[in-house]
Amino acid sequence: MIRYTLKCDHNHSFDSWFQSTDAFDKLKAGGMIACTVCGSTMVDKELMAPAIRPTRSATATDTPLSSPQSPAEAALATLRAHVEANSDYVGMNFAAEARAMHEGAQPERSIYGEARIDEARALLEEGIQVAPLPFMSARKTN
Template identity: 40%
Template sequence: MIVFDLRCGEGHVFESWFASSAAYAEQRDRGLVGCPMCGATTVEKAVMAPNVAAKGNSRPALGPETVKAALQALAAAQSRALKGSRWVGRGFAAEARSMHLGEQAQEVIHGQATAAEAKALAEEGVPITPLPLPVVPPEEAN
């Protein structure tokens, strides 16, 4: 596992873990890496300071297995939260807006939205919550 400091197009800096540099690049290119503050998927690596522990002032580093277990626990929690939720894919923004305006019945949905769509929904007062891990569409889950 490797950690990168990332910066979105809005200037927010955040940290994210990846299996490798190649995994980061592949996920970024697919639009799966998003800013946790604004949802922007235009992200680049930010300047990072080296992680050098001072003598006598070091704490044990988290090993890859610990990080992997934490990410698996987060993915499992997210999966439990999505039970009973309907996958709407890239139609998320339209469905959420329609429910907000009372044009269709309220229900719990999840799907994909661009950063611009998510920002517009938030500005319109549509209650949405970005998920901490990318949601894999049902057809790609297996």
């Protein structure tokens, strides 16, 4: 995973995580990266410094991620809390779950999860409305 600081054509700055540099390039080329403030898809990477891990003795209050630093980050935290409280996390089964609900095989409900780019594109081509969320799932990867 790689985190980029991004900036839109309206000069809004925000951070986002990507699986790889290639994943960022494919999402950008497909118009699937949008500014978290204004929604513009004219987004580019900004120059950024590498992130350094805190020492093992550091506490959560020592890290800058312990609370939102800007109104945009606070809005994202609120959005994330709302999505997690009102939707079912379906993980990597997102595409199958969304398709089953669209076809009437399962009752409709709010879901969120993960899908590969080709899966998301196929859902959109089938008329199933999906959108990327501006945050990563809270699942543990290690």
